[in-house]
Amino acid sequence: MHAVIINGSPRVKQFSNTDKIISKFAEGFCRDGNTYELYSISDRREWDDARKAYYNNFNIIIALPLYVECVPGLLMEFLETLTPKNEYTQISYILQGGFAEGSQLRCGQDYMKILTKELGCSYGGTLVKGDNFYIRFADERERERRTGIYKEMGAVFSRDGDFFSDDCIKFTGPEVFSLPIRLMLGLMFKTLAKGLAEKTAAGLGCTKPIDCKPYIKNPLPEEMPTAEGIGCRI
């Protein structure tokens, strides 16, 4: 089997969580001699080749991060340049996001079905998984833990040719967390997670509190302020 994989993340490859997920997925997918070609939307120079690959192949996988409940604007811009094909072309999706619950990705998943129909193709399902925000900040071991699980899903896709199996459904994890888990996580958000975010911010050279308010709200300033001109209001 040959697949065209399109990385729909606007982030450059080096920092793209989606790219790291694709790498692991492809390892599993290629185990049985399958092949793939990869195009990244973040690099507009690859758009012509990505389009050609879409028109010349029948097995397309679009991997994307969820941006405000749906497709990132940059990926949308690319998709708008495609002409609808036919039902012999199958599009499958790897949809990933930062929030951990499966429910957070369902709105995006619903659009994947609409998008496929709009492009006149067959829907090969969507592999849905959250809790991926820290992949790019993680050390090698932690990154392997978070992305390595996609290897098995690559093998599943190689076996089934789509993402409809129970293995893929289970892969998403909990739809929402139970109340005791939510209470525990809520406590963690106020302590450990906040500390981790602040540490990550400091590592990037941030000198302001991560919850600062650079634009003063009401009364409406006479002149539009710029962030540089206004101190943080903590």
Next chain:
Amino acid sequence: MVLIINTTSTKELSQELKRMLTERNTEFEIVEADSMNISPCLGCNFCWLKTPGTCTIKDDYEGILVKMINADQVWIVSDTALGFIDHKGKNIIDRIMPLVTMNLEFRGDEMRHVMRYDKCADLGIIYLGEGNRDYLDQWTKRCALNLGSRALGAYPFWELKEVAACMQ
């Protein structure tokens, strides 16, 4: 204040809204974003972690963001593509990330980002072309949920009169 961000080249729509809202004595502002230089969100997350609350992309979006912070309602006027709002409309929404912080909390049974400012504007969509209305409604609700605000709905442009009635 009602903020209308028109990402389409259809200025007649803005003119019509202007007429209707003036008649109703509604406080409003219309931003013609179609001619502005607005890049897509690149997902750098610097607005959460490096320059909190500020986008590092220096283009025409910053002024819109400040107006959003001060608005009670934000309406995005967008062309459609592939059943959804087109990339120009989506870019406006994708770039709102500075309005939320990196910190998390549970609201209801789902995780949400803690809002950076006390209040966020309610959100509505006006679309031109062949949009999937049910999906656009669903999506607008989800967006508003994330922003701790209310969804005002997704309306095709021919329902402008109904939309103007919602603007207050």
